[in-house]
Amino acid sequence: xxxxxxxxxxxxxxxxxxxxxxxxxxxxxxxxxxxxxxxxxxxxxxxxxxxxxxxxxxxxxxxxxxxxxxxxxxxxxxxxxxxxxxxxxxxxxxxxxxxxxxxxxxxxxxxxxxxxxxxxxxxxxxxxxxxxxxxxxxxxxxxxxxxxxxxxxxxxxxxxxxxxxxxxxxxxxxxxxxxxxxxxxxxxxxxxxxxxxxxxx
Numbered sequence: 001x002x003x004x005x006x007x008x009x010x011x012x013x014x015x016x017x018x019x020x021x022x023x024x025x026x027x028x029x030x031x032x033x034x035x036x037x038x039x040x041x042x043x044x045x046x047x048x049x050x051x052x053x054x055x056x057x058x059x060x061x062x063x064x065x066x067x068x069x070x071x072x073x074x075x076x077x078x079x080x081x082x083x084x085x086x087x088x089x090x091x092x093x094x095x096x097x098x099x100x101x102x103x104x105x106x107x108x109x110x111x112x113x114x115x116x117x118x119x120x121x122x123x124x125x126x127x128x129x130x131x132x133x134x135x136x137x138x139x140x141x142x143x144x145x146x147x148x149x150x151x152x153x154x155x156x157x158x159x160x161x162x163x164x165x166x167x168x169x170x171x172x173x174x175x176x177x178x179x180x181x182x183x184x185x186x187x188x189x190x191x192x193x194x195x196x197x198x199x200x201x
Contacts, residue, residue, distance in 0.1 A: 101183060104153045105129065112147030114140045120174075124181055129154060131177040134165075138173045148179060155180035 102124075109122060109131070117135035124130065135141060145157040157179040165172050 101153065101181065105181065108151040108153050109148070112144055112151070114143045114147070116140055117144055127181045129179045129181050131179070132175070133177075134172050134174045136172050138162075141173070141175050141177075145177060148177075152184050153182055155182050 105124065106122075109119070113119070116137045117133060117140040119131060119133040121132040122130070133144075135144075141159065141162065145159065148154045148157050157177050160176040160178050162176075163174045165174060
């Protein structure tokens with residue numbers, strides 16, 4: 001007697017259900033992760049390449065600086081020598097300009113003297129001029145000071161002191177004036193050169 005299992009035949013007739021495909025989110029995550037790794041590798045390579053170029057450039061500049069060091073040293077020596085000579089020339093010019101100042105001062109003061117006014121002392125020390133005198137007319141003092149102010153060798157005068165002497169009918173006024181001395185021949189101070197600092201490599 002033959003036995004047939006109908007249940008087994010029914011199972012074979014049923015269509016097989018396909019296995020579910022891999023989740024799409026996993027594929028996207030793998031792609032993003034791979035792209036991030038590739039970007040990081042490219043960025044690291046670019047940085048390393050740039051660093052290598054910079055190091056190469058520094059080495060070239062060091063070699064160039066080493067070649068130019070003898071010339072740089074010579075230029076520094078010439079600049080120092082030039083500055084030293086310039087200082088000596090300024091000192092000589094200043095002495096020359098001061099040599100004729102006393103003559104000009106005496107000439108300017110004598111020209112500025114008004115009538116009825118005479119000097120008892122005239123001296124100068126450094127850049128300061130001191131004048132002492134006497135006058136029979138007190139208004140002659142401001143006239144004298146105004147004439148001195150007009151001189152290019154004498155600065156603005158200041159009246160230090162005045163005193164009256166004598167009895168009625170024969171009164172005189174003594175005065176003391178101070179003023180700075182200006183020297184139009186004095187050489188101008190040159191501008192300080194801009195110092196450049198050389199960086200060591």
